[in-house]
Amino acid sequence: QVQLVESGGGLVQAGGSLTLSCAASGRTFSRYSMGWFRQAPGKEREFVAAISRNGVTTIYLDSVKGRFTISRDNAKNMLYLQMNSLKPEDTALYHCAASGTYYASREPTEYDDWGQGTQVTVSS
Numbered sequence: 001q002v003q004l005v006e007s008g009g010g011l012v013q014a015g016g017s018l019t020l021s022c023a024a025s026g027r028t029f030s031r032y033s034m035g036w037f038r039q040a041p042g043k044e045r046e047f048v049a050a051i052s053r054n055g056v057t058t059i060y061l062d063s064v065k066g067r068f069t070i071s072r073d074n075a076k077n078m079l080y081l082q083m084n085s086l087k088p089e090d091t092a093l094y095h096c097a098a099s100g101t102y103y104a105s106r107e108p109t110e111y112d113d114w115g116q117g118t119q120v121t122v123s124s
Contacts, residue, residue: 002027002098002113009094009118016086020118022079022096029077030054033099035111036070036081038092038120048094049081050104059104064090086122093117 008020020036035050049060049070058070069082079096097111105111 002029002032004096004098004113004115006094006096006115006118009120011121011123012086014087014122014124016122017082017084018086018120020081020083020094020096020120022081022115024077024079024098029072030074031100033101033104034070034072034079035097035099035105036079036094037097037108037111038090038094039117040092043092045095045108046092047106047108050099050106051079052104053102057104059106061106083120086120088122088124091120091122093119 002024003026005023033052036048037045038048039045051058051070055072067085071080095117096115098113099111
């Protein structure tokens with residue numbers, strides 16, 4: 001099991017930027033592929049981005065491509081989500097998650113460990 005703690009959320013105006021961080025502890029971070037998911041009030045949890053164990057492969061939700069960038073630092077046990085050109089529809093609670101697969105996955109059922117989340121609110 002790996003423990004995950006997100007940070008970096010906040011209130012930002014449309015068009016602004018935020019960088020989310022996810023600190024991992026408990027197991028060897030580099031053995032996990034990682035993902036970011038989000039959930040807005042009244043909506044289902046939604047895949048945002050994922051990255052493979054070695055950081056080579058990344059995948060994104062279509063609506064965030066070109067605006068969000070997922071990255072990781074295995075030496076520091078950290079996962080990041082750089083979010084630019086934010087839109088009100090990006091408002092949600094953002095969670096990082098760890099998967100025992102070697103590939104980047106958009107399927108939440110393939111993730112075993114989840115953080116509590118960090119709130120992102122984008123005002124229009």
